[in-house]
Amino acid sequence: MTEMQSSDPGPRTPDPKLDASCGVPLLALFGGAALWLVVGSVLAMIASIKFHAPDFLADCPWLTYGRVQPAADNALLYGFCIPAALGVMLWILARLSQAPLCLPFMSVAAANLWHLGVFVGLVGILIGDSTGFAWLEFPRGGSVLLFAAFLLIAISAAATVGARRERELYPSHWFLLAALLWFPWIYATGNLFLVGWPLRGVVQAAIDSWFANNLLFVWLGLVGLGVAFYFMPKLAGRPLHSRYLALFAFWTFILFGTWCGIPQGAPLPVWMPTLSAMATSLLLVPLLVVGIVGWRTVWGSVKSKWDNGPFCFIGSGMDCFLLSGLMLVAMACPHISRETEFTWFGPAQTQLELYGFFAMTMFGAIYHLLPRAVGFEWPFPKLTRVHFWIALLGVLLLVVPLAIGGVVQGLKWANPNIAAVDVSAATLPFLRMSTTGLLLLLVGNLLFALNIFGLTLVWKLALLRKAMSVLKTPLATSEVIP
Amino acid sequence: MNPELQASSQPDAEPTATRATVPMWILVLLLLLLFLGGVYFDHHSGWFDAQVYRPYASAEELDAYQPKSGAAAMLAQGKRTYDMICGVCHGPDGMGKPNQAPPLVGSEWVNTKGFERLVRIPLTGLNGPLQVEGKDWNLSMAAMGAALSDADLANVLTYIRESWGNKAGPVTADDVKAVRAKLSAHPQPLNAEQLKALAE
């Protein structure tokens, strides 16, 4: 097993036209994403405060906990995570193909459709039109818009890959192309079988669990790993270790990860939770391999790259991916699930996945690529470091107390002598800490949004200046028609 | 492109990958986990049976733990049927309601030695004046038990005869079947005289 033999050609320098081709679609996608990120954080804060003051905004039906919490979750996932993912995917695929983005107008149209869909969906949840299915709450109008937008971007991305000059695919290609195939499949399944032509009975719950796992863990995992396997070697200045390990991780991840969703205590015939438990234990293999790939790639360069913002974001994102994967494995062990099921441990794992892993990875990627795509530096470059530390602290303060609180809650629910109000009283201190975490995340998100909107403004002003200068240039005599 | 970016950017090359092979121990681990998963599946999956839920491990185990209809189960079933159908008029405690239904507690129509009179009452209905525990009643009862199966009606009557201080014996499904066989397809409601003409 010899290693460090790179038979790939030497590093290529980027073509500025390639980056510039992505500028407008990325600004459209990321601008909206930053907005929804802040909106989602505010909604999550409102939801969290209600635990400490149940009367807070209680008379407004739009802001009752059961509507505002799903709205916050959906804003984070569909409003920020997925459009950010699509934007980063487009740029990476363009760079790896060494070809400018194909059909950029499709991507811009898709970005606008997507953000409109998120708006329609969030308003739908708040007015009481939620579908009632976890992570699929957007009413029909919103989900149709999202689906159409995704298809447009997928066409643009596939065309870009088709236009590539180098025939061999880099590992990130595999992850990102699989993601382009998987989202329409799971989203269409979820919406058709649960909302459009609903199936009868508890099958709805089985499909909803399958969908949630495949979107939150598998799809975000595919995109996040694809992005991380692109950026970690690039930012560390070392080759990825190794192509075959990355592909092995890919195959085992999609083979086992897709089966992980059914909760152990679900009212379904026992073969379903059993298959999920088996698949989750097998998940240890791809998690281990991803850990090896990540560690062997960046080992030795961590200290020197410590002041590189994107590197820190993506590195901590990978750590959170592995941790959230391990939490998932723990939750599927029947003995552990008896204590952790229906407790805050589950939301802790989801937040670690969504925020600690995926959002952090996206932040790192966006901080690196958007200036190159747009041609201007960040208006507040020092804020990226501040954002990193606030976000990391926020994630820790959000996830760790929720996870511990969940275990405490589970142990108390399991004791029939403890009354329900005593169980919620026992979780309150932990919820207080996680509300503080949410507050920190809100501040971090505002810093991110500030940079994004600032950069958009700088770019628009430059465009305006260019347009004005063209208008003001005196006409050459040859252009004047007598 | 922005000159500051050109000047200060890190090397912006595309990443490459080494071609190191997958270590053997990872493959061994994968096979080990697959094997253990298979064993777990064999013990805990019920082999895809639609009716086997956790904690049952197999269809045989589920079948073994089915309660047989013992007396307690029949009484519980009878109580459920009573609450749903009879208790509305005769009261959840069998005390009856004035102008609605006579009491069943201590009633001579309930605590009979045999079953011929009692079984007919819910099967055919009961009209006209009758005396219950010294009080006069003149109401009409529909054939509330005609739609029940033999077993269900037997359970209800057993429940009535063994609750609230009543200490008469049980009524079996065969008793109900025997009485049903003697009735016509659409029997008319009986009255007190017709019932008294029968043996208890």
Added chain:
Amino acid sequence: MKNGTAIFLAVFVALGASWGGFVLAPEWQLGGAKQTTVLNSSELYPLGRPGEAYQGLQVYRANGCAACHTEQIRQSGVACEVVLTSAGKNPSAVSNLISTLKLNGLAKEDADAASDKITAAGGKTEIHIVASGPDIARGWGTRQSVAEDYLYDYPVQLGGLRVGPDLSNVGVREPDLNWQLVHLYAPSSVVKGSTMPPFRFLFEVHKIGKAPSPDALVFPKGSGPPAAYEIVPKPEGRELAAYLLSLHANVPLYSAPFTP
């Protein structure tokens, strides 16, 4: 690229296998489910929810009650109990025997063995099946939830988090309409220390007219509206309460047996 189609197909199959296993297969197996009968009876189960209760399920969905409440009981074990129904002709011998035997928490074979011993001594026994688990010990239900419990519900609101208690049998635990309505209006007035938010927007406050409205809520002492006012549920409030009262899942079924 090399073998592009083959690789695409392989990825398609690898991803699609879970679609087959957790979308198609459950639909084949459970999608055509019909009503079943209660164990040892001809009673059908489940019965569809009456109209107002079904509307109440939509109010439940719209307000996201499943964010804090589950509607699924788990069961971690099943055991047999040997119950003596008749002491027979030799009561003292039977009672001596019983004092030496373990009669609770038995596996089926052990229960059969104990039962045979007692029958041999002249007594008559019955074997009762008892479901066990923390949810059942809490009084949230008498058996686990199974597919039949959700047959006529759309959308099925299993819930994933228990901030508050499970609701599968809340219609059995709290069968009083007024309690349910007062609890929705002001949870902390009937459950001390509750962190459930008040759902006052499901109700209307108005001045008492010539006579109090028959729908008016009756509050415990120390809570409730000021003297001249009454609180009346809006249609959504009534529907939600009707839905909660319709929640019971405590009959024995073949897939979740127990002796009632």
